[in-house]
Amino acid sequence: MTEPASARVREQIDTIYRSDSRRVLATLIRLLGGFDTAEEAMHDAFTAALDSWPKDGLPQNPRAWLVSTGRFKAIDRLRRGARFDAALAETATRIEASAPPPADLDENVEDDQLRLIFTCCHPALSPDARIALTLREVCGLQTEEIARAFLIPAPTLAQRIVRAKGKIRDANIPYQVPSRAELPDRLDAVLHVLYLVFNEGYSASAGQSVTRHDLSAEAIRLGRLLIELLAEPEVMGLLALMLLHDARRLARISTEGDLILLDDQDRSLWNLDQITEGLKLVEQALASRRFGPYTLQAAIAAVHAEAPTASATDWNQIVGIYEVLLRADPTPVVELNRAVAIAMRDGPEAGLALVEAILARGELADYYLAHSAKADLCRRLGHIPEAIAAYESALALTTQSPERRFIERRLTKLRANLRNR
């Protein structure tokens, strides 16, 4: 092959690595029965591709070529290691004996990706480990990238992943898509991982920037993949929720990095393509009649997205959806949001009574949004000292810089107000 042609092949290999390496890995884990063996085999396969494709041209089915090359390379490695450990020879023989027919490689690809997702999100793994493993194995992010996004030292994160893989191996967590009976619970665990990854990107729990958008984009990408593999209503609901929130990303933060509330956002900055896609998914999920909390939250986000201006928001509909959500997911946080919606519909007085009742129960005493909701309602009612006290409680409970700056600005204004009276 000529030089420019082989350069083109190397580019194609790069593209295939980005688009297909996770699928190749997912299949190799099934064929070889272990994460580490499969990762090594996948890298061996791509190295072999870099070696032979520029000379021989691309194979007809690159992915199948990579899987079968990876499998042979793994068997080779095990045989070489067998000089030191006889058990490796047995493993190599067993893998060889269960040789898949070529067609199997392509037909099982989607199932293998689902197997990988469900295994990484297995409830027997710690929630932190599920997130780390999913981003590493399913999304292919580097350990350093994940560590940076979650603001933890890379060795800590690497250790978390090693331990999780160790548990999968030693406790024998199967590489399987759960049965029909287990599916709802297990899918919940997967969706929760996606939701946490999205939220970590959308409202970083500490540090300078409110959105670490890469994580949100990764969660949306995973949501799209999951829908292709398993079109359950709650998967649609969660993807819709993420799309509708993410559509407001540009309008949510000022150029100075400050938080802009929904009421004050420039709605022309909202991403219309994402909103259209989100609205369609919400409708589909609602039509299934098997929807749950994610779909309902998406439906609320949809009402906001459809309002041309903040004052045109259909608060009556939002309160109605919160009522349904509260029945499906009876938590104090949902109750708080419903109270805020009622304040928007019926006035701050009605909302304040509800928020104070929730705060009095104590469950949300450490939740800064509960205090800032109370502060805002007091402020709107002209109860300035109460508003200041509540903002001060909220400020003591949040570490996010943009949120802190927002509350501090409100406090400055209110204190000036108090002096001028």
Next chain:
Amino acid sequence: MKYLCLIYDDEKRRATMTKDQLDTMIGEYGAFTESIKKSGQYIGGEPLQPTQTASTVRVRNGKVSATDGPFAETKEQLGGFYLIDAKDLNEAIQVASRIPSAKTGSIEVSPIMAFGAQQASSGTA
């Protein structure tokens, strides 16, 4: 693959049960044990006396010390165990979820470490 299911429950509950409640529990355990014997998952299992009868033994510098009570004071106490055979963790969790005390207490499921067979078993995941 073998898994040990350790059954933790509040032993005060057992102490304050009426005779009827105790009979019901014994009946449930009998039925459960029978069912996993039939399915071939049972290897062994026993209930334990209350933790006040337990002793903790240590050897330090060649000296044996035995102290009164369990190794750790916990809110739920180790009250019994099953050793089961399951094809993977999912099956083991499924079996553990049917142990009657799972409804009130907690079952800790731990894989048994098999020396020498490690490499072979990790290949079947």
